[in-house]
Amino acid sequence: xxxxxxxxxxxxxxxxxxxxxxxxxxxxxxxxxxxxxxxxxxxxxxxxxxxxxxxxxxxxxxxxxxxxxxxxxxxxxxxxxxxxxxxxxxxxxxxxxxxxxxxxxxxxxxxxxxxxxxxxxxxxxxxxxxxxxxxxxxxxxxxxxxxxxxxxxxxxxxxxxxxxxxxxxxxxxxxxxxxxxxxxxxxxxxxxxxxxxxxxxxxxxxxxxxxxxxxxxxxxxxxxxxxxxxxxxxxxxxxxxxxxxxxxxxxxxxxxxxxxxxxxxxxxxxxxxxxxxxxxxxxxxxxxxxxxxxxxxxxxxxxxxxxxxxxxxxxxxxxxxxxxxxxxxxxxxxxxxxxxxxxxxxxxxxxxx
Ligand code: PHE
Numbered sequence: 242x243x244x245x246x247x248x249x250x251x252x253x254x255x256x257x258x259x260x261x262x263x264x265x266x267x268x269x270x271x272x273x274x275x276x277x278x279x280x281x282x283x284x285x286x287x288x289x290x291x292x293x294x295x296x297x298x299x300x301x302x303x304x305x306x307x308x309x310x311x312x313x314x315x316x317x318x319x320x321x322x323x324x325x326x327x328x329x330x331x332x333x334x335x336x337x338x339x340x341x342x343x344x345x346x347x348x349x350x351x352x353x354x355x356x357x358x359x360x361x362x363x364x365x366x367x368x369x370x371x372x373x374x375x376x377x378x379x380x381x382x383x384x385x386x387x388x389x390x391x392x393x394x395x396x397x398x399x400x401x402x403x404x405x406x407x408x409x410x411x412x413x414x415x416x417x418x419x420x421x422x423x424x425x426x427x428x429x430x431x432x433x434x435x436x437x438x439x440x441x442x443x444x445x446x447x448x449x450x451x452x453x454x455x456x457x458x459x460x461x462x463x464x465x466x467x468x469x470x471x472x473x474x475x476x477x478x479x480x481x482x483x484x485x486x487x488x489x490x491x492x493x494x495x496x497x498x499x500x501x502x503x504x505x506x507x508x509x510x511x512x513x514x515x516x517x518x519x520x521x522x523x524x525x526x527x528x529x530x531x532x533x534x535x536x537x538x539x540x541x542x543x544x545x546x547x548x549x550x551x552x553x554x555x556x557x558x559x560x561x562x563x564x565x566x567x568x569x570x571x572x573x574x575x576x577x578x579x580x581x582x583x584x585x586x587x588x589x590x591x592x593x594x
Contacts, residue, residue, distance in 0.1 A: 243298050246272070250305045256313050263306050273299050340579025343555040344448050344567065348431045350586040351450055351551070354474045355429045358467065360452070363428040365414035367435070368395065371403050373413035377534045378492040391437035393445075407435035411451035412492060415527070415546055418453060419535035424542045425456040431551060442564055448551035455527065455537070455544035461495070464524060464545035468499060472512075472521070476558060482515045485524075493525025493546060512557050521557075522549035 246266055253259035266273045276295045280288055352362050365373070371382075380387050390409040397404040414430035422428075430451040439445055454463065465485065473481045482502035490496040501521045504514030524547035529539035552564055559578060561567070566574050 243301060246302055247305050250302070250309050253309060253313070256310065256317075259306065259309055259313060266302050266306075267299070273302060338572075338576075339582070340575050341582055341584070342567075342575065343559055343561070343578050343580070344551055346580045346584070346586070347551050347555045347558070348448075348450070350475060351429060351431060353586050354471055355452070357474075358427070358470065360427045360429050360454075363414050363418045363430045363453075364432065365408070365411070365417045365430065367408055367433055368405050369408040369413050370405055373416050374406050374408050374410075377416040377531065378412050379528050379530045379534075380491045384491065393435050393437055409436055410434050410548055411449040412546070412548060414451050415453045415492070415531070416535055419455060419532070419537060424537055424544075425454075427454050427456075428452075444552075444564055444568055446568070447564070450549050450551050452524075452547045452549075453527070453544060454546075455532070455542050457541065457543070459526075459543045459545060461497075461526060461545065464497075464526070464547070467545075468522070468524065468547065472501060475554065476512050478513045480513045482513075484518055488523065488525075490523055490525055492528050492531050494528045496523070496525035498523055499547070509560075521553070522547050524548070 246262070249262045249265075250259065253262055265271055268274065273295070277299070280292055280295065283291060355362075374392075375384075375387055376382070392409050393407040394404045395406065411430045411432055411434060414428075414432070418426060418428050418430070428451075430453070431448065432450075433446055434449050435446050436443070437445060452467070454467070465483065469481065469483055472483070473479060484500040484502070485497040486500065488496045488498040498520055499522045500518035501512055502515030502517070503510050503512055503519055504516040505511075510517075524545065527544040527546050532539040532542055532544070552567055555567075556562065556564065561578060
């Protein structure tokens, strides 16, 4: 019987199987328990012979059970260790997937460059009243200049005399800033603007940066120096040449459109030199009527303003040629032209990132 029990113990393949053998041997109605019970019915001589054998058998079976249990537990642990592994040597993803959009990057570069010249950053709403977007800028109703910009008009709200518009330029921020901060002031105002226009070089939403300086005895020389200093810092070249052409904006007098010289480098047109010209911004001396509209005395305060397309600045510096791709959200484009989050532009480190 002892051999049969020992065989069953070593044949048990799982802990529950082994426990079943233990119950069959040592449980209440187990075989060895029954043997122990039979001792009571024996005469003294027989018991003296049988008792040590039965106790020895119980020892042997208990020992075998315990050894088998340890063996099964060790095997189970080994199996878990072999199968439940975490490979800590897996490579991390090769790059962080998010990038900073070139428009955001250029806005940061502009803020950095103009901060050095003492300009703060100002903001205004994208949904504007016609007063701020047009009238205060010397474009009264029925003024032909309103037709120069293809305006998106909103449905008038109940009780609203005049429909609001999606701002067509960042110039309304000029008015809001003068009203709020008075004079003197120096700000740039980057942001989104909207016009009903769409082709390879126009999108219904695009970005502009407005510049405004109001102070005493400001003249066009200040404007020209500021633009030259800005464009040299932005394009990181000393050979930036500007050409100012007389132009017309209702809110500046005189007004000038500013061209920047380009030249051919390795078959590409790049900013710098003066083989040809391209227009980069509109500018002028703030119209006295605009200054008066903001509650300032135009005899005391003068200033200059300029407005410049940010998307175009980005294209010229970083070499994209289709404006529409800026707003497609194509992950391949963003990966290629986007900037790493830590490429913060600084004047000392190079605004080019
Ligand atoms: N707001 C004008 C435009 O969008 C640009 C501009 C701004 C011109 C400031 C002169 C002064 O075309």
